Amino acid sequence: MVFAVTQFAILILVARLGTPQDVGALTLASAIVTPLFFLTSMGMRDAHSVDDLVSYSRADYVALRLAGGSFALLATAAIALGLYGQDGFLVYGSAIALALVKFSGAQMALNHGMFQRAERLDFTAISNAMRGGMGLAAFGLVFWYTRALPLALLCEALAWVASYVLVDRPLLGRIGARTSWAELSRAQARTVLRLAYWxxxxxxxxxxxxxxLAAPPLILERxxxxxxxxxxGVLAYGHSAMLMVANSLGGAVAPRLRKYYxxxxxxxxxxxxxxxxxxxGGFGAGMVAVAWLAGDPLLELVFGVDYRRGDLLTIVIFASALSVTSAPLVAAMNAGQAFRKRLLVTASGLAAAAVVSVLLIPSYGIAGAAWSMVALTATHATLYAALFVFVLRAMPPPLPKDAPDASEGR
Structure with a gap:
């Protein structure tokens, strides 16, 4: 939650000190960069926290993380320059700088999987709070003095690297999970590729x-x-913040669910x-009530009168509430290592969001984009609830009382 607040504060700074075009550039940059890093990170944090580490080692995960992040950096530069190279430095410069932020974040996300595996959620909290605070301080100071969004994002990336070195590595050492260069050099390409396939x-x-989530702003910009x-982007950040909280709750409970499963x-x-x-579900319902009752004054207070659209905020937060409520089902599917079933759900959600965006945004603008998010999360919630039954049926029979637990691996 602290980390979500720091990211929210960055958005407030851009909205208050910059222009709507700056906020739009940040939103477009996120729409380009975030899907790429989610693809190349391959959900390693979730996978590592529920992996028994029999077939793969921690070094295999770290090697895959570095390779995937490097590929995402190069792909971001190519896509940003190809799509927005003629539109000025603001968009493509912000995208490349944000990719550097996400590269650092991808390395730290796997660390959080290691903390979660050891059930040291206090370490995850310390890491998130420190990187969020250091990143906000660096971004805020630079953007305050320069009003240059790409430069401020670059400084945020440097602050995250500092947090990785000064905070995460000592915490990894305390649980015996620090990976040395010697261990990393012994990782075999064949094993890493097999892990990537899994x-x-x-x-x-x-x-x-x-x-x-990227489809609505990309279509809306056109x-x-x-x-x-x-x-x-301002309205949709409420969705991102609620997802951060839901993912944290799901990640916290996933290793324990894996043991039960x-x-x-x-x-x-x-x-x-x-x-x-x-x-x-209670958290989501409470946030919908806040958006419905106080959306307009809150948006005006935080971002300014130009962003006073409480009606649209209520739609977005309703979509978020559906997603938050289904987050424990996602954790349960991870515990059952039902990774391919998750792909079925998210692919269906992408199709639903894309169809609704194409149909509604040309006529209804931002309202159409908001309803596309409802289509996305409603599809996810429905399918996760249905597939949870299959995961439960596949649970192995109980171990005998005197049987040892499965291997905790390497």
Whole structure:
């Protein structure tokens, strides 16, 4: 939640100190960069936290993480220059700088999977709070003095690298999970590629999810311009912030769910998923009530009168509430290592969001973009609920009382 607040503060700074075009450039940059990094990160944080580490080692994950992040950096530069090279430095410069931020974030996300695996969620909290705070300080100071969005993002990336070195590495050392260059050099390409193939459905699933969220602003920019994208980006950040909270809750409980699932402990597995669903559902309902009752004054207070669209915010937060409520089901599917079933869900959501965006945005503008998010999350929630039954049926039988737990691996 602290990290979500720092990212929200960056958006406020851009909206207050910059122009709607700056907010639009940041939104477009995110639409280009985020799906690529979700694809190349391949959900490694989730996979590592539920992997028994019998077939793959921690060094294999780190090697794959570095290779995937490097590819995403190069792909971002090519796509940004190809699509927006003629539109000025603001958009493509911001995209490349944001890719450097995401590259650092991808390395830290895997660290969080290691912390979650050790059930040291306090370490995850420290890491998130420090990188968010250091990144906000660097971005805010530079943007305050220069009003140059690409430069401010570049400085945020440098702050995240500093946080990785000064905070994450010592914490990894405390749980014995620091990977040395010697270990990394011994990682075999064949094993890393096999790991990539195993978790590729998670990467494709993440890409489908972020591509579905990227489709509305990309289509909106063609029909309504960069300023409209900026307004939609402000409204849609509420969705991103709620997803951060939901993903944190799901990631926190995933290693424990994996233990229950692996050992056939159906009752605690169901109880944990049920309680998490109630917590997430209550959180989502509360946020919808806030958006409905106080959306207009809150948007005006935080971003300014140009962003006063509480009606659209309510639609976006309703979509977010559906996504948050289904987050424990995603954690349960990860615990069952049902990665290909997740891909089916997110691919269906991408199709739904794309169709609704193409049909509604040309006529209804930002409202059409907001309803495309409802189509996306409603599709996800429905399919996750249906597929949860299949995952539950595939749970192995309970272990005998005197049997040891499965290997914790390397």
């Amino acid at each position: 978790i590729l459905p998670l990467g494709l699933s993440g890409w489908c999810l972020r591509a579905a 029909h309504a311009g960069l300023a409209a994208v900026g307004l939609f 692996r050992n056939g402990r159906r009752a605690p597995f169901l109880r944990t998923v049920g309680l998490m669903s109630l917590v997430c």
